[in-house]
Amino acid sequence: TVRGDRLGILTVRLPKHRCTPQATDELTELAELLGHEIMVAERDTDLYLQARRVSRLTLAAEMQWQLLPGRACSRQEYAIGAQLEPAYAIHGDNFDWATTAETLTLTVTNGMGEGIEASLLTNLAVNALRNARRAGIGIADQAALADQAIYGQHHGESYVSTLLLSFELATGHAQVVDAGSPQLWRQRDKTVERVPFEAQLPLGMFEETGYVAQEFRVLPGDRLVFVSDGVYAAATRAGETYGERALARAIQAASLLPAAAVPRAVLQELASYRDTDADAADDALVVCLDWSGRATREVSPR
Numbered sequence: 375t376v377r378g379d380r381l382g383i384l385t386v387r388l389p390k391h392r393c394t395p396q397a398t399d400e401l402t403e404l405a406e407l408l409g410h411e412i413m414v415a416e417r418d419t420d421l422y423l424q425a426r427r428v429s430r431l432t433l434a435a436e437m438q439w440q441l442l443p444g445r446a447c448s449r450q451e452y453a454i455g456a457q458l459e460p461a462y463a464i465h466g467d468n469f470d471w472a473t474t475a476e477t478l479t480l481t482v483t484n485g486m487g488e489g490i491e492a493s494l495l496t497n498l499a500v501n502a503l504r505n506a507r508r509a510g511i512g513i514a515d516q517a518a519l520a521d522q523a524i525y526g527q528h529h530g531e532s533y534v535s536t537l538l539l540s541f542e543l544a545t546g547h548a549q550v551v552d553a554g555s556p557q558l559w560r561q562r563d564k565t566v567e568r569v570p571f572e573a574q575l576p577l578g579m580f581e582e583t584g585y586v587a588q589e590f591r592v593l594p595g596d597r598l599v600f601v602s603d604g605v606y607a608a609a610t611r612a613g614e615t616y617g618e619r620a621l622a623r624a625i626q627a628a629s630l631l632p633a634a635a636v637p638r639a640v641l642q643e644l645a646s647y648r649d650t651d652a653d654a655a656d657d658a659l660v661v662c663l664d665w666s667g668r669a670t671r672e673v674s675p676r
Contacts, residue, residue: 376409378448380634384408432463434493441500443471446634451543451668452478456661457637466492466534467602467657470500472507476543479507482556482600482661484535491532499524499534499577513540517551517577517585524578533578537600541592544668549587553577556659557606559625561597566622594667599625599636604656610648620647636662 375381384405388397416422431439438458447454456469466485471478481503485496502520511519517538524534535554542548550558552571560569569590575583592598601621608616624643628636637660644658 375406376413376444378453378634379409379444379446381409381412429462431461432489434489435462435464437490437493437497438464438466438468441468441470441497443469447471447473448633449473449543451666452541453633453664453666454480454661455632455634455637457641457659459641459658465489465657466496467604467659468496468500469600469659469661470504472504478541478543479513480539480541480600480661480663482537482602482659484555484602484604484657484659486532486534495524495528495532495534498527499536503536503538512587513538513549513551514585514587517553517574518583521553521575521577521579521583521585522581525581525583528578530579530581533576535576539590540587546592546594546665546667548590548592550590551585551587553585555603557601557603559599559601559621561599561625561629562593562595564626566625568618568622592665594665596665597625597629597633597636598663598665599640600659600661600663601640602657602659604658605640605644605660608644608648608656608658616644616647633662633664636660 384401386401412422442458445456454471458464458467458469465488466483468483468485469481470483471480473479481500483496483499485492485499487495499520502523503516506516506519517536520536524532535556536551537556537558538551538553540549550571551574553574554576558569558571560567571588574585606616606618606621621640624640627643628639631639640660641658
């Protein structure tokens with residue numbers, strides 16, 4: 375693992391008398407070191423990327439996967455897991471996150487179209503948002519600058535739906551810009567419910583659109599699940615949509631799983647809901663955020 379991102383499994387055969395708790399601890403440390411070494415080595419070789427693939431990616435999928443920050447990430451305050459399907463010929467869905475000492479920024483993107491056009495559009499949107507974020511401005515202005523970049527290129531003919539969030543790690547306070555179709559669901563205690571926000575225009579639909587950030591609060595123990603329309607609007611060949619009730623049940627069923635395993639569990643439930651011969655008409659994207667919060671120091675009165 376590398377900061378919560380699971381790269382693979384290290385298998386070692388040892389004689390029975392060598393299988394001690396101390397040996398297990400040493401191998402666990404070795405596996406973590408190996409994970410970091412693989413991440414560094416990937417800058418200069420395709421060997422490890424090729425080993426993970428069972429078939430060739432389409433060019434559009436290759437471009438999309440290069441945008442992703444990883445599949446999981448964990449810190450003291452939170453744990454993230456994400457999965458995007460289908461893996462080898464995807465459309466325009468994407469996710470991104472970035473953290474500092476005090477904040478976490480998370481975006482879920484749902485682009486238009488298919489193939490190279492969808493991938494180019496998503497690349498433009500994600501990199502425009504990153505460029506604005508790295509300039510140190512708020513998420514409302516990040517959305518506005520990305521909106522201008524997309525409109526300047528496509529003049530409203532193509533646009534990108536985006537859910538953009540910025541969390542304060544110390545307090546759990548968050549700002550949200552809901553610019554399109556991705557949805558947020560919250561599991562608090564045993565209750566699973568969709569969290570609605572004020573809908574704003576997708577990025578790039580009109581020229582110089584203004585965006586306003588809404589306030590949101592996340593509490594320790596909360597689980598946030600972000601889904602694209604390829605999940606909640608997925609349908610069988612008979613035309614029956616997956617719907618909110620089925621999605622809520624899938625999230626509830628994954629309650630005991632860690633954040634990194636939740637997206638896969640939800641997508642497996644979605645796959646079993648479809649007809650066995652029904653092909654996915656759109657990308658299906660699930661991101662899970664488990665919030666632990668930052669422990670506050672208790673100050674004794676004098």
